[in-house]
Amino acid sequence: MNELRATVRLQLNHAFDFLAAAEQVPYFAALGLSHVYLSPIAMARPGSMHGYDVINPMIVNPELGGEPALARLIQTLHTHGMGAILDIVPNHMAADVANPWWNDVLAMGRASRYAHYFDIDWHAPHTNGKLWLPILAVPLEQALARGELQVERHVGGTTLALSVPGVKLPISEPSLRLLFDLSGQVLPRFKTASDAVDAVRLAMQNESLHAHIDRAIKQLHDDATLMRRFLDLQHYRLAWWRSGSQVINYRRFFDIDSLVALATEREDVFDAVHALPLRLIREGMIDGLRIDHVDGLAQPRDYLRKLRLRADRAARTDPRQPVRRITLHVEKILAHDETLRDEWPVDGTTGYDFMNQVGALLHDNHGHAELARAWETVSGRSRHFGDEERTARRQMLDSYLATDLARCVRALGRYVLDTPESGDITSWALQRALGELLEHMPVYRTYLGTGTISDEDRHTLEHVFERTMKDGDADLITHRAYLRQYLLETKARWLNTLSERRHLQMARRLFEQLSTTLNAKAVEDTAFYRHGALLSRNEVGSDPRIAAIDAPRFHAIMQQRIDAWPRSLLATATHDHKRGEDVRARLAVLSERAHWFVDQASRWLLELEGPNRASPGALWMLLQTLLGAWPLDLRADDENGLRSFAERVERWLLKAEREAKLHTRWTTPNPVYEEACKTTVHDLLLAPRYERLRHEIHAAAHSLDAAGALNGLAATALRLTAPGVPDLYQGTEYWDQSLVDPDNRRPVDYDARRASFDGNLLPDQLLAEYRNGVIKQQLIHRLLRARRRRPEMFLRATYEPLQITGWRRNHVVAFLRRHENHLLLVAVPRLCADGMVNDDRPMVDKDFWGDTAVAFPAHDGACTFTDLFTHRTHQGDPQGLLVQTLFSDWPVAVLMS
Numbered sequence: 001m002n003e004l005r006a007t008v009r010l011q012l013n014h015a016f017d018f019l020a021a022a023e024q025v026p027y028f029a030a031l032g033l034s035h036v037y038l039s040p041i042a043m044a045r046p047g048s049m050h051g052y053d054v055i056n057p058m059i060v061n062p063e064l065g066g067e068p069a070l071a072r073l074i075q076t077l078h079t080h081g082m083g084a085i086l087d088i089v090p091n092h093m094a095a096d097v098a099n100p101w102w103n104d105v106l107a108m109g110r111a112s113r114y115a116h117y118f119d120i121d122w123h124a125p126h127t128n129g130k131l132w133l134p135i136l137a138v139p140l141e142q143a144l145a146r147g148e149l150q151v152e153r154h155v156g157g158t159t160l161a162l163s164v165p166g167v168k169l170p171i172s173e174p175s176l177r178l179l180f181d182l183s184g185q186v187l188p189r190f191k192t193a194s195d196a197v198d199a200v201r202l203a204m205q206n207e208s209l210h211a212h213i214d215r216a217i218k219q220l221h222d223d224a225t226l227m228r229r230f231l232d233l234q235h236y237r238l239a240w241w242r243s244g245s246q247v248i249n250y251r252r253f254f255d256i257d258s259l260v261a262l263a264t265e266r267e268d269v270f271d272a273v274h275a276l277p278l279r280l281i282r283e284g285m286i287d288g289l290r291i292d293h294v295d296g297l298a299q300p301r302d303y304l305r306k307l308r309l310r311a312d313r314a315a316r317t318d319p320r321q322p323v324r325r326i327t328l329h330v331e332k333i334l335a336h337d338e339t340l341r342d343e344w345p346v347d348g349t350t351g352y353d354f355m356n357q358v359g360a361l362l363h364d365n366h367g368h369a370e371l372a373r374a375w376e377t378v379s380g381r382s383r384h385f386g387d388e389e390r391t392a393r394r395q396m397l398d399s400y401l402a403t404d405l406a407r408c409v410r411a412l413g414r415y416v417l418d419t420p421e422s423g424d425i426t427s428w429a430l431q432r433a434l435g436e437l438l439e440h441m442p443v444y445r446t447y448l449g450t451g452t453i454s455d456e457d458r459h460t461l462e463h464v465f466e467r468t469m470k471d472g473d474a475d476l477i478t479h480r481a482y483l484r485q486y487l488l489e490t491k492a493r494w495l496n497t498l499s500e501r502r503h504l505q506m507a508r509r510l511f512e513q514l515s516t517t518l519n520a521k522a523v524e525d526t527a528f529y530r531h532g533a534l535l536s537r538n539e540v541g542s543d544p545r546i547a548a549i550d551a552p553r554f555h556a557i558m559q560q561r562i563d564a565w566p567r568s569l570l571a572t573a574t575h576d577h578k579r580g581e582d583v584r585a586r587l588a589v590l591s592e593r594a595h596w597f598v599d600q601a602s603r604w605l606l607e608l609e610g611p612n613r614a615s616p617g618a619l620w621m622l623l624q625t626l627l628g629a630w631p632l633d634l635r636a637d638d639e640n641g642l643r644s645f646a647e648r649v650e651r652w653l654l655k656a657e658r659e660a661k662l663h664t665r666w667t668t669p670n671p672v673y674e675e676a677c678k679t680t681v682h683d684l685l686l687a688p689r690y691e692r693l694r695h696e697i698h699a700a701a702h703s704l705d706a707a708g709a710l711n712g713l714a715a716t717a718l719r720l721t722a723p724g725v726p727d728l729y730q731g732t733e734y735w736d737q738s739l740v741d742p743d744n745r746r747p748v749d750y751d752a753r754r755a756s757f758d759g760n761l762l763p764d765q766l767l768a769e770y771r772n773g774v775i776k777q778q779l780i781h782r783l784l785r786a787r788r789r790r791p792e793m794f795l796r797a798t799y800e801p802l803q804i805t806g807w808r809r810n811h812v813v814a815f816l817r818r819h820e821n822h823l824l825l826v827a828v829p830r831l832c833a834d835g836m837v838n839d840d841r842p843m844v845d846k847d848f849w850g851d852t853a854v855a856f857p858a859h860d861g862a863c864t865f866t867d868l869f870t871h872r873t874h875q876g877d878p879q880g881l882l883v884q885t886l887f888s889d890w891p892v893a894v895l896m897s
Contacts, residue, residue, distance in 0.1 A: 002081055003795065004288065004327055004347075004567065005034040005787050006720075008728045011575055011745050012039050012061075013049045018069035022076040027754050029080035032784025035287065036077065037085040037727065039575065041070065042276060045094050049745060050575070051087075052292065053094040053259060057273050074285045083287035085327065088277050090270075090303070091296035092253040095260040097167055102260065105131065107170035108194065109235025117269050119261040121407055124249035130237040134244035134257055135164060140231075144224060149238070151179070151217045151230070153210065159201055160213070162231075164238065175233040176200050182216035182226075185209065242667070245400050249407075253296065254517050254525075255400040265298040270306065281314040281326055288327030290350055295332065295444050295516040298509050301344055304328065308345040329569050333519070335443045336543050340565060341456075348568020351727055352541030355572050357557055358718050359542065359584055360549040361813065362711050363534075364831050367594035368547035372533040374598045378605065379617030385531050385544040392526040393439045393518055395661070400521065404514045409434055411507035412486060425479060433479035434511075436472040440464045444519045445512040449505055453488060461488055487511070528578065529660035532621040535628070536587035540576050548591070551813045551830070555801035558815070562723035562799045570719045573729035573736050577744060580736035581729075583628040585715060586701075586708030590624070592833040597627075600700055607693055608684070614653065614677045615663055622653060622680065623697070628708075629737045630701035632771040636694050639686070646685040652739040653677050707833040709735070709770050709842035710891050713779055714813075714828035717892040720783035721817065721826045723799050733780050734773030753777065763870055763890055767841045775842070782868055783894065790896075792819050802827075805880060806852035811835075812883055814854045823897035825865055825876070827854055827886055842891050846884040853880030865895035 008028055010021055021036065028036065040051030043059040051061065060067045077084055097103045101114040109115070109131070110122055122129055136143050143149055143164075150163040151171070160176065161168040173196040180187040180200075187203075190196040203209060220227050231238065239247065244257045253259035263269050280286040289311065294300045308328060315324040328346040334353045340346075376383035397405050409431045441464060446457040465484050472480070487508065528538040537544045549557075561568060573581040590597045601623050608619055626649065634641045657664050657677055664670035684690050684697075712735065720726045729736070731748035738744035756774045759781070766775040787794050797819035804812045814827035835848030856863070856876045863876035870889045874881055876897075886893040 002034045002083065003791060004083075004085075004725055005791055005795070006032065006726045006728065006784055007035045007037040007085060007569065008033050008730065009037045009575065010039065010730050011049075012041065012051060012064050014047065014063040016747065017063070018065040018073040022069075022073040024750050025073075025076045025080050025082065027750065027757065029082055030757065031733070031781050032788050033082065033728065034788075035083045035085050037290065038087060040087050040089050040292070042089070045096060045098065049742065052089055052092075053096070054089050054092075055094050055096055055099040057089070057093070058275050060276070071285070084285065085288035085290055085329075086277055086280065086286045087290040087292060088274070089292045090262065090264045090273050091293045092259045092261050095250070095258050097169060103170055106133075106234075106236055107172065107197065109172065111192070116266060117263060117272070119251040119263050121249045124247070124403075124407065126247050127237060127249050130235060132239055132243075132247050132249045133169075133236040134239045134241045134248055135167065136238055136240050137165065139240040140238055143238070144227060147221070149227070149231070151220055153204070153213065153217075159204070162234070169234075169236070170197075172234050173197060175230050178230060178233060179213060179216050179220070182219055183209075183212035185212055245402050248403050251404070251513065253293070254521050255396075261296065263298075264303065270303075274307070274310065278310055278314045281311055282317050284317075284324075286326075287324065288329070288347075291328065291330045291346075294330040296513060298513075299447070299449060300330075301341065301447060304330070304344050304346055327567065333444050333541050336546050338443050339560070340568075341447065341454075342564060348565040348724065350574070351569040351571025351724075352574070354561075354568070354570045354719070354722070354724065355539065355574070355577075355581075356542040357549065357554060358572060358715050358722075359536065359539065359588070360546060361551070361554045361718075362585065362588045362715065362830055363537065363548035364591040364594075365548040367591035368534055368537070370594040370598065371590065374594075374601075375531075375533040375617075375620060378601075378620050379532065379615075381530065381617060383533065385527065385533075388527045388531045389523055390439050392522040392530065394435070396518060396522040396526065397435045397438060401514065401518060404510075404517060405431060405435065405438075408507070408510040408514050411503070411510050412483065414503055414507065425482065429476060429479050430483075432473065433468075433476040433483055436468045436476065436480070437464055437483060438511075438515055438518055440467040440471070441515050441519065445515045448487065448508040448512065458488065525659050526661060529656045530617075530662060532617055532624070534587060534591060535579060535621060535624050536584040536590075539578050539584065540574070550810070551804070552801070554813060555799075555815065558722055558799050559801075566723050566795065568724045569727045570722060570724040571727045571729065572715050572719050573732045573738075573744075575729070575741065575745060577738075578740045579625075579628065580738035580744060581715065581732060582708065582712045582735045583625075583737050583739070585711035586704045586737075587624060587628040588711050589704050589707045589833045590627070592707075592831055600696075604693060604697065607690075608680070612676045612679050614657070614673075614680045618653065618657060618663075618677065619680070621656065622649070622684075625649060625652065625739070626684075626697055627701045627704060629739060630698065631737060632705055632735060632773075634698075636698035642685045642694075646681050648739060648743055649685070650678050650681045652743060653681060655740060705771065706836050706840055706842045709775075710829065710832065710836070710844070713776060713842060713891045714830060716776060716779055717783065717826065717828050717894060718813070720780065720787070721794065721824065721894060725795075726784075726787075728780065733777040735771075735776060757781070767843065767891075770842050779869075779892075786868055786894075786896065790822070793817055793822060793824050793896075797822075797824065800857070802857075803855040804852065804883075805855055806883075807850040808835075808848065808852040808883070812852060812854065816857070823863060823865070823876075825854075825881075825893070825895040825897075827881075827883070827893040829887060829891070844887055844891075846888060849882070849884040849887070852883040854883060854886065855880045863897050865897050868894045868896060 041060055041064060042054045043056040043061045044051045045053045045055055060070050074084060093099055095102055101117050104114045105112045148165055152161055152163045154161055160171055162171050177187050220230055251261035264273055277289060297303045311326040315326050329348055329350050330346050331350045340349055372383040382388060409427055413427050413430060443460055446460055448457060468480055524540055531544060537547055604623060605619055634645060654674060658666045663673045761778060766778055797817035800816040802814040802816055811829060811831050812827055813830055817824040829844050832844045835844045837843045837845045856878055865874045865876055874895055
């Protein structure tokens with residue numbers, strides 16, 4: 001099988017299954033890709049559009065075609081010299097009765113053979129040792145009064161269940177015994193609850209028993225006291241869904257009650273969760289794994305070491321064949337200046353870090369400052385993202401994540417509250433102190449365990465304690481001192497026994513997993529929707545406080561990448577992005593034209609003011625979204641096209657405002673405000689009264705087309721030539737103007753992409769017709785073709801920054817890739833919105849460059865290069881390559897010696 005050169009991420013679902021994916025393999029192979037990178041394939045909830053809500057990790061999803069269709073896809077890939085990478089979900093599953101493990105826990109409680117598969121705190125307060133199940137639409141007493149809880153016979157009458165609106169729950173052995181007692185029947189004693197359930201099912205096959213059971217069920221329904229007794233005999237406690245954040249006693253994926261966290265650190269759980277992917281590796285069907293949400297796991301390093309060992313062992317099935325290298329990539333959000341842990345036995349990340357870096361490179365820091373000031377004036381909110389982030393963190397800890405914080409406090413309180421020297425420290429004060437620490441965490445999480453603490457983690461936590469000493473409550477100084485001791489000290493007198501070390505490890509683990517959840521929910525899913533200075537920097541993996549980086553910083557990061565993680569994925573679009581890569585590329589232009597946008601937006605906002613409108617901050621973000629996502633081929637008088645665009649924007653705005661949680665939210669929708677948001681979008685894009693304004697916004701969006709396309713082509717060129725493995729998100733070989741999911745997971749028109757795939761198109765034609773996106777497809781194809789022909793130039797070559805001289809030296813990024821005697825020179829423009837040609841092409845005017853040149857290393861002599869696109873030759877003279885010559889016929893320069 002080919003070495004991993006380039007991947008394409010595919011979102012599988014019932015409408016785009018294995019066989020549908022197989023039909024596109026010839027196109028992917030012709031494009032130059034080496035591997036498809038599949039979203040989760042394990043059996044998920046029926047109708048799942050993403051596959052992360054797994055109900056059985058040991059079975060290939062029948063909705064995708066099952067194992068026979070998967071085998072057909074793999075065979076097709078192998079026929080075309082391609083392989084497959086699989087996205088796996090080791091952190092969580094769907095908390096659904098269709099999940100056999102979860103269903104067994106509901107039926108058997110702590111006696112279930114699967115009870116330890118999940119991260120459940122059976123001793124949590126207020127739960128009475130039961131599993132808290134917040135699935136009721138109303139409080140329990142109201143549900144009882146309404147008669148919404150019913151015991152029913154189902155599956156041909158042989159099985160009894162508790163029917164709750166929308167779901168049928170299994171019932172416990174003691175409650176079955178109660179029903180039989182009420183029916184006048186005798187249920188013998190059994191050794192296990194499972195035996196009793198099986199015996200009931202067998203007995204219920206006798207239809208003469210049904211009438212007796214039905215009378216007992218009616219008696220239950222007619223007697224409230226009896227019904228409550230029946231409910232009390234269950235291993236779960238039914239509860240109002242709003243109680244989840246305060247009482248729920250199973251760890252969730254973030255704050256989603258319907259996704260329960262797995263205890264994958266346990267050996268048998270690990271084996272069960274990974275049985276399918278490891279078998280597929282053994283059978284030669286899968287060449288790599290993408291690990292979803294690695295930071296949610298108890299000890300990521302230990303997990304990854306185990307997975308690497310098992311995956312490599314599974315790949316060595318035939319000693320006569322060469323050893324297959326199984327790639328491992330982790331979904332890991334890296335903070336600014338944070339690096340992936342070098343002790344992790346992986347090939348790198350899934351590419352959010354590169355997405356952030358290349359995006360920041362295309363932004364102007366000065367313009368961002370002006371936009372932030374204008375945002376503060378318009379919205380009345382802080383111009384500083386850090387203020388918004390800390391507020392969101394506090395609010396999330398007080399509400400949606402309150403139960404997670406309380407569990408963490410209980411675990412740490414074992415040491416702090418139960419020792420004589422702690423005095424009168426209360427759990428309430430400890431919780432406040434812990435919340436302050438979490439408020440200031442600059443990274444997703446640390447990796448403490450019980451052993452030696454790494455320098456990185458110690459530095460991170462020392463920084464956090466310093467910040468809380470400065471900004472936190474002075475009355476909590478003693479509480480912070482205790483927390484510091486138990487988080488950072490590893491050789492203390494109280495760590496004498498194995499039990500104590502295990503309890504400390506659990507306390508630290510809960511702190512770190514809560515830190516991860518808080519980062520995701522408070523920052524990405526709340527603050528990113530509240531802070532609207534410039535939306536292109538509010539992206540997964542990005543930090544809006546770092547608005548831009550310059551070329552030297554970008555080069556330094558790339559050199560670190562080639563030294564440490566040369567096989568890391570390079571992404572600029574993902575299934576989780578907030579905005580498509582070309583929406584961000586277009587909005588980056590606003591950082592160069594900040595004054596223009598502020599003037600335009602201020603005038604437009606005045607026209608939109610009035611009743612039945614979205615908030616001023618939402619309007620500011622809406623205007624940015626319209627400019628960035630306005631389809632390049634959409635006219636301002638195309639009613640059908642505008643209607644389709646309006647529907648997409650309405651869905652985005654509704655989700656954005658609910659995530660922001662300022663005027664409406666998922667848990668408590670504000671129908672009046674949400675209707676105002678919908679009306680705002682509809683009027684702006686469709687109402688006759690706004691026709692003139694609509695044409696103005698269209699003209700403004702149109703003015704971003706060429707500069708935005710140039711940014712998009714520059715980002716694409718960097719993704720396909722920088723150190724690492726480029727990842728193409730499905731369909732983004734055309735312009736990607738998608739919005740947040742589910743908009744970014746819409747079906748891809750592969751017929752159009754295959755039809756436009758013509759290697760004979762000339763640069764002039766591609767440039768003239770750039771709006772159709774074929775120019776981007778051709779750029780990708782030609783660079784992938786170069787990677788296929790000369791893989792060593794991209795996988796093993798060095799990375800050497802090239803100095804830029806002259807007037808516009810800050811507007812070019814150039815580097816050299818060197819392998820043996822072969823050279824690849826890459827140069828792309830940046831921050832050139834004011835220097836575009838005036839004939840509507842994504843090109844910079846030659847006069848813009850003046851004397852700007854790319855300096856060439858003197859020791860390489862007079863080397864001759866050929867442009868991969870124009871086929872022009874260039875002489876690598878030590879005097880330098882004139883940029884106006886490099887970019888005279890094509891937007892970017894990729895030259896091969």
